[in-house]
Amino acid sequence: MMYRLVPLLFVVFCSAYCSVASADSRPNIVIIMADDLGYGDVSCYGATKIHTPNIDALAAEGMMFTDAHAAASVCSPSRYGLMTGRSPWRLHRKGNGYKLEPGRMTLASLASEHGYQSAAVGKWHLGYGRNWEAPLSPGPLEAGFNYHFGVPTNHNDKYRAFVRNHDFVGLKPGAKLEVVKGQQFPTGLLEPRVEDQVDTRLTSEAIGFIRRNAEQPFFLYFTPCAPHTHVTPAAPFRGTSQAGLLGDYVQELDHHVGEIVDVLDELKIADNTLLIFTSDNGNTPKDFKGTQNTILNLQVDSHDIREKFKTAKEDARKMGHYTNGDWHDGKGKPYEGGHRVPFIVRWPGEVTPDSMSNQLVILTDMMATMAEIFDATLPDVAGEDSFSILPAMTGAAPKGPVREIGFVQGDTKDDAIAIRADKWKLIESKGENGKKHELFDLTEDRGENNNLASQNPEVIERISAALAKARADGRTRPLP
Secondary structure (H helix, E strand, C coil): CCCHHHHHHHHHHHHHHHHHHHHHHCCCCEEEECCCCCCCCCHHCCCCCCCCCHHHHHHHEEEEECCCCCCCHHHHHHHHHHHHCCCHHHCCCCCCCCCCCCCCCHHHHHHHCCCCCEEEEECCCCCCCCCCCCCCCCCCCCCCEEEEEECCCCCCCCCCCEEEEEEEECCCCCCCEECCCCCCCEEECCCCCCCCHHHHHHHHHHHHHHHHCCCCCCCEEEECCCCCCCCCCCCHHHCCCHHHHHHHHHHHHHHHHHHHHHHHHHHCHHHEEEEEEECCCCCCCCCCCHHHCCCCCCCCCCCHHHHHHHHHHHHHCCCCCCCCCCCCCCCCCCHHHHHHHCEEECCCCCCCCCCCECCCHHHHHHHHHHHHHCCCCCCCCCCCCCCCCHHHHHHCCCCCCCCCCCECCCCCCCCCCEEEECCCCEEEEEEEEEEEEEECCCCCCCCCCCCCCHHHHHHHHHHHHHHHHHHHHHCCCCCC
């Protein structure tokens, strides 16, 4: 009997061991999405007045994509597209305040289904329910995350508070947060956010999550606020760039990226971590006039920050820094400067170091990519506009394009869609007498200065037909 039992016990032990080993071999996934970081704000993408050695190191150790695009040219719909794998223009919403539909699959819920612990640390900007009162819900926890710490909408939002899970941080006992017109800080708030310490705090929270979950697969969605207005770099970074406060703020962002990488190295989990660095949209070439009367809550006053933050973007340009590189325009516009973003992937042993890809990528593609990593099949009602970029990342067959065409929400008025197809860029928008078309050949005209619509009616017809089909089908990802 014992003779027969030993092999049986061995099989049970081996089965359990193999299961644990299989779980442990699943990669950790870290997505770092900067806020309003332009294509030209990073030195490996061409910046000369700003130095980003930690982000550059990611590119040297992984793959840099040159034709990656946010799902929209502004923050909230862009984050909706990343989180759901669905193009935000399908919702036909105006403004910059998107929310997730109840029950819709997200990157976090997909990861949770495959045994991952997950956290959303940083800017959320996808809503916390209708009334913004505790408990703040639905929010990241209802979207599948296990932990959340962040800012509600933007670095310059009116709430001036952090959120942890379902509650504002720093409320007076028994009080609720109320925004009062003409009052600098909301009532009920004991500890307003300190503007020049926001990303330091967020990075600390992100590192804490990594440390707590280092021995199991985790998904970290880390969304620092830099370099979104207010441009308020921490004191040690002021004066360190050649692009004024904006450059200093980007260099602070780079420092925090380095801190994330360092803790992965320290915990010896970097080799089993897929790290993606990107931005939610392009930067704004001009400063936000509407927030310039804000009285900043700072830890340190130096380098005339209370005045210079008002002109940080314009000052950087005067110093020779072009926030979106040589791409046209910026945030909130359907031109390339509004939605072409840095996109870097590092995954030791899977992604070839110091490699580059010119594949067309939309940030909605993260859903299908994660599903392929998990060897999972997406439901038909999830990730409708998501294509896996895993073959492009790893150099695996097939070597054709990830996607033939890409659609980007171009503004906050539900007026414009930017469409990329090969060398062509078509912008379809609402004109006085129906649809208006602008067509550019990006191989010859990176600045989108020469509208070729009248000379190429067949191109417009072909691309417009693809958009019409995408609308009618309700998806671009083929059904299985």
